[in-house]
Amino acid sequence: MSNLGTNSAAAVERAAPVSVAVPEPRAEAEGALFAGRRTWLPTFFFVTGGHKCGTSWLSWMIDSHPQVVCRSAGRFLGVQGSSEKWLNRKKMHEWGSFHTVAESWLSGVSEDEIELAMRRAMIEAVMMLRTPVGVRAVGDKTPMFYLREAPKLKKLFPEATLTAIIRDGRDACVSHAFHMLRREEPGAWEDDAAFAAARAHHVDGTGPAAPLFNDAVVRHTAENWRTTARGSLKARDTFGSNYIGLQYEDLLVDPAPHLTRVFEAIGVDASEKTVAKCVEANSFEAKSGGRKPGEADPDSFVRKGVAGDWKNHFGDADRAAFKDVAGDELIALGYEQDGTW
Amino acid sequence: MIRRTLGNMLRAPSTGGEEAAAAGAAMAVEPKPASPAHDAALGRQMGYCFVTGAQKSGTTWVGWMLREHPEIKVRGEAGYVGNASDATTWINEEALDGFLEQPSPKRLLGELAREDLLAAAQRGMVESMLRLSCKPDAQTRVLGDRAPQAYCEGVEALHRLFPDAVYVNVVRDGRDVAVSNAFMMLRNRKWNAKSYGSMEAGEAAHAAHIEQDGSAAGVPLLGDGMLRHYATRWVRCIEAGRRAQELFGDRCVTLRYERLLEDPTGPVRRLFETLGVASDDATVAACVKASSFESKSGGRKRGEHDAGSFVRKGIAGDWKQYFGDREREIFNKRAGQMLIDEGYEASMEWTP
Numbered sequence: 103m104s105n106l107g108t109n110s111a112a113a114v115e116r117a118a119p120v121s122v123a124v125p126e127p128r129a130e131a132e133g134a135l136f137a138g139r140r141t142w143l144p145t146f147f148f149v150t151g152g153h154k155c156g157t158s159w160l161s162w163m164i165d166s167h168p169q170v171v172c173r174s175a176g177r178f179l180g181v182q183g184s185s186e187k188w189l190n191r192k193k194m195h196e197w198g199s200f201h202t203v204a205e206s207w208l209s210g211v212s213e214d215e216i217e218l219a220m221r222r223a224m225i226e227a228v229m230m231l232r233t234p235v236g237v238r239a240v241g242d243k244t245p246m247f248y249l250r251e252a253p254k255l256k257k258l259f260p261e262a263t264l265t266a267i268i269r270d271g272r273d274a275c276v277s278h279a280f281h282m283l284r285r286e287e288p289g290a291w292e293d294d295a296a297f298a299a300a301r302a303h304h305v306d307g308t309g310p311a312a313p314l315f316n317d318a319v320v321r322h323t324a325e326n327w328r329t330t331a332r333g334s335l336k337a338r339d340t341f342g343s344n345y346i347g348l349q350y351e352d353l354l355v356d357p358a359p360h361l362t363r364v365f366e367a368i369g370v371d372a373s374e375k376t377v378a379k380c381v382e383a384n385s386f387e388a389k390s391g392g393r394k395p396g397e398a399d400p401d402s403f404v405r406k407g408v409a410g411d412w413k414n415h416f417g418d419a420d421r422a423a424f425k426d427v428a429g430d431e432l433i434a435l436g437y438e439q440d441g442t443w
Numbered sequence: 444m445i446r447r448t449l450g451n452m453l454r455a456p457s458t459g460g461e462e463a464a465a466a467g468a469a470m471a472v473e474p475k476p477a478s479p480a481h482d483a484a485l486g487r488q489m490g491y492c493f494v495t496g497a498q499k500s501g502t503t504w505v506g507w508m509l510r511e512h513p514e515i516k517v518r519g520e521a522g523y524v525g526n527a528s529d530a531t532t533w534i535n536e537e538a539l540d541g542f543l544e545q546p547s548p549k550r551l552l553g554e555l556a557r558e559d560l561l562a563a564a565q566r567g568m569v570e571s572m573l574r575l576s577c578k579p580d581a582q583t584r585v586l587g588d589r590a591p592q593a594y595c596e597g598v599e600a601l602h603r604l605f606p607d608a609v610y611v612n613v614v615r616d617g618r619d620v621a622v623s624n625a626f627m628m629l630r631n632r633k634w635n636a637k638s639y640g641s642m643e644a645g646e647a648a649h650a651a652h653i654e655q656d657g658s659a660a661g662v663p664l665l666g667d668g669m670l671r672h673y674a675t676r677w678v679r680c681i682e683a684g685r686r687a688q689e690l691f692g693d694r695c696v697t698l699r700y701e702r703l704l705e706d707p708t709g710p711v712r713r714l715f716e717t718l719g720v721a722s723d724d725a726t727v728a729a730c731v732k733a734s735s736f737e738s739k740s741g742g743r744k745r746g747e748h749d750a751g752s753f754v755r756k757g758i759a760g761d762w763k764q765y766f767g768d769r770e771r772e773i774f775n776k777r778a779g780q781m782l783i784d785e786g787y788e789a790s791m792e793w794t795p
Contacts, residue, residue: 177545181545182541182545183538183541183542183543183544183545184542185542187535187538187541188534188535188538188539188542188564189533189534189535190532190533190534190535193528193532193533194528194533196528197522197526197528197529197530197532197533200522200526202519202520202521202522202590203520203521203522206518206519206520207518207521207572207576208575208576211575211576215575216572216575219571219572219575220533220568220571220572222571223564223567223568223570223571223572224534224564224567224568226567226571227563227564227566227567227568228560228563228564230563230567231559231560231563
């Protein structure tokens with residue numbers, strides 16, 4: 103199941119390796135010059151994927167690496183308040199037109215280049231806030247939006263690795279349905295009574311049997327998943343060798359090789375020992391407080407941790423609805439051979 | 444307060460800082476650079492340095508000496524703070540507030556104060572601009588800008604953004620500053636009606652002191668208006684230097700032009716030490732020699748005047764040729780006490 107991860111040669115096309123001096127200890131000594139300030143640059147990377155497709159698990163594992171910080175949902179692109187509007191272009195260009203600046207500082211640097219650098223600088227600054235001293239790679243996980251805005255992200259961070267994770271859309275649908283019930287966010291349900299019955303049965307375990315979702319919910323989540331699936335194919339083209347496409351089902355089998363690939367791409371220690379530590383620290387057992395995968399707790403963010411749970415919840419009508427919306431994408435991503443499932 | 448919170452914010456590790464540093468030191472990594480400038484800065488500690496002082500105090504000379512150092516890239520005159528469209532204005536604050544209103548930044552940044560985020564983003568832009576322009580290479584350890592006046596006017600803002608920077612303050616006798624400014628103004632034909640009382644008076648001063656048509660004796664170099672202006676500005680810069688001393692502490696380095704004239708070696712060595720770059724005899728000597736008056740003036744010795752040159756005369760006390768009772772009275776009114784405070788005179792009764 104590796105339709106997404108086409109570039110198995112994850113040994114990304116890089117510029118020749120640079121020899122890099124690690125910040126010297128003297129800089130950390132008490133009273134030393136510049137102590138405590140973030141005056142060096144780490145490698146930047148981004149993690150994305152579909153809603154309820156394992157982006158959190160993936161980013162937790164990456165964040166567990168001692169040289170890496172990977173935070174959640176910076177949403178630097180594509181949403182209200184995102185970085186696109188942070189730059190006051192008028193003022194910056196006013197400064198850039200001073201003769202001492204235009205003729206000296208910025209001679210030979212185009213306006214576009216400067217603007218791009220400033221937009222990037224602001225995102226970097228926010229990403230680097232509160233990152234511990236010595237961190238080599240800093241990332242942000244934002245589901246969906248980095249797929250949708252992949253071209254903009256690529257323009258700002260041409261060297262960055264984008265890792266995207268997706269899972270079987272039907273499982274994403276089931277997971278999302280539980281997520282809605284747990285958080286009591288009816289969203290697409292459009293039927294409060296049915297939502298309450300579903301919540302009572304599936305989360306509280308009190309009411310009589312009720313469907314986990316209705317047609318509107320299936321269609322809505324299938325549409326979201328379709329957007330993700332298509333977005334991931336486009337992002338793969340946009341990022342080329344800097345794109346790592348992962349599938350949740352592969353990670354369930356063994357996350358280690360995939361994590362290794364990510365660590366290698368972002369230029370940090372990818373030794374077996376380090377990878378194993380990151381995997382163990384974020385296993386289903388570790389994160390669920392001791393449950394084994396498959397032992398569901400409908401009231402937990404770490405609910406069940408398996409593939410194929412959709413078979414327990416999809417009725418004929420749900421299958422038809424999902425096929426109608428995203429059947430082609432299921433095939434394109436290798437989850438089905440054809441439409442006869 | 445800002446300094447405290449910003450410091451904490453940038454220092455407080457969320458997880459495993461020491462472990463990370465140890466792991467980083469133990470292994471070779473292959474980071475992926477975005478550009479040659481990014482490449483050179485990647486994964487390395489970079490220091491920042493800002494050179495300022497009243498205009499015509501010798502900041503250019505200091506900048507030359509810094510630039511000769513293989514580990515320092517200092518340019519001029521960007522003026523990242525201290526003017527109306529400086530780097531503190533490049534952020535659309537409304538948009539940033541919109542970002543902060545989202546639920547995710549709160550998760551991302553915790554109890555981060557708005558002004559801290561703003562300062563971090565502003566600093567980030569300046570750092571990026573410095574990298575773009577200075578083009579650091581594998582040896583570079585310090586990036587900086589030299590801008591007279593700007594970092595005096597903007598000393599508070601600079602400290603808010605770069606509390607870790609080295610602040611280099613060049614101080615020179617305010618009367619020589621005024622004389623040097625007058626020559627520059629005349630050379631560049633930048634006087635206005637207020638400078639000498641009329642535009643024609645400026646023409647006469649230009650003829651006398653730049654073209655040197657022989658009329659110098661009767662035509663003063665310094666008009667009333669300009670002298671008042673230079674004296675006031677000089678006082679403001681000295682005051683900013685004192686504020687910088689409070690704010691930057693040991694990282695504020697004051698260089699006296701008159702002391703540099705005697706021999707820059709000692710002061711320049713201390714400056715390099717503060718910047719944390721090589722300060723051995725050979726390095727210091729090379730930086731001093733390449734930036735000497737003789738090197739920069741095309742072979743003239745100090746005191747050999749060329750009114751048409753940026754490197755005009757290069758001495759202390761030139762004011763004595765141009766100051767009479769009128770000039771002293773005007774200058775004293777604005778800056779007499781400061782001359783005494785700075786040790787240039789013992790009383791207001793000084794004469795050439």
